[in-house]
Amino acid sequence: MGYGFTLDDVAHLRSDAGRAALAEVAELPLTDRLADVTAARRIAGERSAAVLETVLLRRRAAAKVDGAAGWLFTDDALQQATASPVGRHRAARFAGRVVHDVTCSVGADLVELARVADRCVGSDLDPVRLAMARHNCGPDQALVRADALTRVSRASAVTADPARRDSAGRRTWKPSDFLPPLDELADTYAGVDLAVKCAPGIDFAVAPWADEVELVSLDGGVREACLWTRGLATPGVSRRATVLRSGSPEWTITDAEPDDCPVTAPGKWVVDPDGAVVRAGLVRHYAARHGLGQLDERIAYLTGDVPPPGVRAFRVVEHGHYTEKSLRSVLRKHDVGRLEILVRGLDVDPNTLRRRLKLSGTAEMTVVLTRIGSGPVAILCHAERT
Template sequence: MDRSELVELLSPEGLRLLDSLPPYEPASDVVKMVSDLRKAGHAPGLVSAVLSQSKLRAKAVPKFGEFASRMLFTEAGLEQATRLKVAALHAGRFAAAGLTRVADLGSGIGGDALALAAMDLIVTAVDADEVTAAIASFNLAPFPAATVVHSDAESFDLSECDAAWLDPARRTSGHSNTSRLNPEDYSPSLNFVFDLAKRLPIGVKLGPGHDRDQIPAEAEAQWISVNGALVEMGLWFGVLARDGIRRAALVLRPEGPAELTAAADSEDAAVVPLGEYLYEPDGAVIRARLIGDLARSLDAGMLSEGIAYLTAETVQHTPFATAFRVLDVLPFDEKKLRLALAERGIGTLEIKKRGVDIDPATLRTRLKLKGTTSATLILTRAAGHRVALLVERV
């Protein structure tokens, strides 16, 4: 969205038109909608802006729920925005620590600032992009204690704030591989962020796969997954970091939240022979390197050194892993595997893999599956040797 589109959208006519549209559906006849709106006398730029916003509002529902219908978005801002339930957890840290004046540096469309303002905190949302800052102003308008400033995060005056939240954006232009970014490849830079942590209590949102070598020793690192999808790593400093906790895995599921915490990475459990059950740890547990602690809580061991599968003779319910019953150990050879699956009439196959160089989609095609039975196949290593495990979810 450019500045002219935003001006069209924020006009009284634009907002009325946007709110009058029916909920966006993927099967909507967009061409007909454009034609109808043009026939009604609306300018082409306005029609384009409101239809784009209608689509973004529908796309935003998984993150913002019913609030999405009253917000404005940019494509990039929505992609980077924190889910509302996760943002509420962020805001809860600031409130619990007794902090009242928070700067949201690099606020984007204002997702985290919304949650902070809803906790009755005084929030200043700061973003360097003019259009994004204007959209944040619209989204935060219902909260009198929230203000938006169009400014560079690193030059913003923090003298009136007692804490800060930061969501650094990655500068990926010109990089073919962004898995190990330099601290200066972020905006604001991580050097600025970590220097700020020496002066002010702060929380920082980073990608869940962020280089662990860049985590400061004094920070609490918390990985969060939502319904099994790993969404972020949060770093907490000062009074926002919990005493004695440096590694945490928080899983948010419909039945409620659950968390594993530790003072440091946990030592892996011993490798044991394949048992009747297999556990696949949640991604938050894996990234937090708390697999060993999870294994010991389940009376389980590692299936193979360095591979995030656990095995045990008995099964226990846990929110931190998916449990499978091992039905059979099949030949790892592709031809023999095809025959074994055909004998069982398996026509639908979920393939999971760790520790082996195989593309599941390509393998599934080559297996030429036929039949009416569904199954799950795990390709991995047991005690260092490749294995193909036919399993069912517990």
């Protein structure tokens, strides 16, 4: 659960003495808990726990939130905070709008909205998080303490990120246990354009009021599902996958595109679509866009003679019926000593299998274990960046 910050802690961390203590503790290696606590107490006295926790949270946040070195967080707030590239992507739909972030927490989404919105306001019930948001977002940001289920602004566009933990702090997947509950949130803002950030594993059927569901991945990891309504949704689109990669242009695919693709035997390449595409149910659409076929209509592996540009694809070396014995023989033939094992559609644990294979060669390869029809198949490949 992390350290329980108070308003007095936040006031101290924002003071000259607090900033000086944070800077000094930030110079420590923080690799020995006992030594770290002792040093923090020497530097920050009775506020040592708040100072030490803040430095640790800032280090964790560095890969997630832009400018995190100067931010204030709680542990829970950091866990739920949107990664900055994902927040920027979501905020783009609010450009020029008057927006209310009704679960603003410490402000990770709010700072991105402020860059593009005509005006924006943030609200939260937690006074500590609001105080941290004031620090993180700056003195000009409009903030108010309010329940997300009480309408306190006239904004025509609302965004929310319900907490997905129950009263005991355990992660929950039941929308009725979200804080605030998902359906109550939708009912409260039924008359305005609403966007709700959810975990990517949510069952889309629990939100029949959502006009568009967007799955977003960042650098290969699926980060969120966003439920869009009314004027924030794209006409004619009910499902979208958006792929963000550092240093590369973002791209998106929707269910408005064609989904005609064949089911075919393994070709020259095997392609594993981005997780956002798979989770959004757009594998066939992605295959049709890139001239690929499915190995099996129930499995999300694709194949073809030319892989899409800019992806990690697998050049096929050979393939055949999978048994552990036959795979071991194929790996010996190709002198494989380092093996990446990808599995979909079979009950195989890659780590357990790798130990049993007892690899001893020098080559590095990838094996795709999957099901085509009713039979298990092993496809030996070289992984390449296209």
